[in-house]
Amino acid sequence: MTRHLAIAAFALLLCQSAQAQQNKPATGQPVSASADPVAGTFKAWDRNGDGQLSLVEFRAGWQRAQALAKTQAALAQQFAAIDVNHDRGIDAEEYRNLVLVKNAGKDAPPLARFDADASGKLGFAEYVRLVEALAPKPAGRDAGK
Structure with a gap:
C-alpha cells in the first residue's frame, strides 16, 4: 500500500509539472516557483535553502508527499461514498x-x-x-x- 501511495504522490507531481509546462509563458522566460510545482516542491523540501536536497530533507519531503497522497485517497473514497x-x-x-x-x-x-x-x-x-x-x-x- 505504501508503494502505491508513493507512486500516486509522484504521479500527482508529474501531472502538476506537465500542467505547469503547458502554462509556460510564450516569452520563454522561466516559470516562477509558485507556477511550477516541481520547483515549488523542491524549494519546500530544501529546508535549509542551500539548493540541494540531503537525504534527510528528501525523506521528510517524501513522507509529507505520501501523507498527502493518503489524504487524497481517503477524500476520494469519501467523495465517492457521498x-x-x-x-x-x-x-x-x-x-x-x-x-x-x-x-x-x-x-x-x-x-x-x-x-x-x-x-x-x-x-x-x-x-x-x-x-x-x-x-x-x-x-x-x-x-x-
Missing part, C-alpha cells in the same frame, strides 16, 4: 447530508460558496476545498497556520 447518485458531483441534497455541513448547522456556508464552476454541484477539487474550509483544525504545533 455521491450517492454516482454523477461525479455532490449536489444540493448530498451537500445537506455532509457531516461537516450538518455540524456547522445554520452557520454552514451555501453550496454555491464552493461551487467554483457554478455547475450546481461540487466536483472533487471543490469538495476538497470545502473539507479544507470546514474541517476542524488540528491542535498543536501547526494550529493557527
Whole structure:
C-alpha cells in the first residue's frame, strides 16, 4: 500500500509539472516557483535553502508527499461514498447530508460558496476545498497556520 501511495504522490507531481509546462509563458522566460510545482516542491523540501536536497530533507519531503497522497485517497473514497447518485458531483441534497455541513448547522456556508464552476454541484477539487474550509483544525504545533 505504501508503494502505491508513493507512486500516486509522484504521479500527482508529474501531472502538476506537465500542467505547469503547458502554462509556460510564450516569452520563454522561466516559470516562477509558485507556477511550477516541481520547483515549488523542491524549494519546500530544501529546508535549509542551500539548493540541494540531503537525504534527510528528501525523506521528510517524501513522507509529507505520501501523507498527502493518503489524504487524497481517503477524500476520494469519501467523495465517492457521498455521491450517492454516482454523477461525479455532490449536489444540493448530498451537500445537506455532509457531516461537516450538518455540524456547522445554520452557520454552514451555501453550496454555491464552493461551487467554483457554478455547475450546481461540487466536483472533487471543490469538495476538497470545502473539507479544507470546514474541517476542524488540528491542535498543536501547526494550529493557527
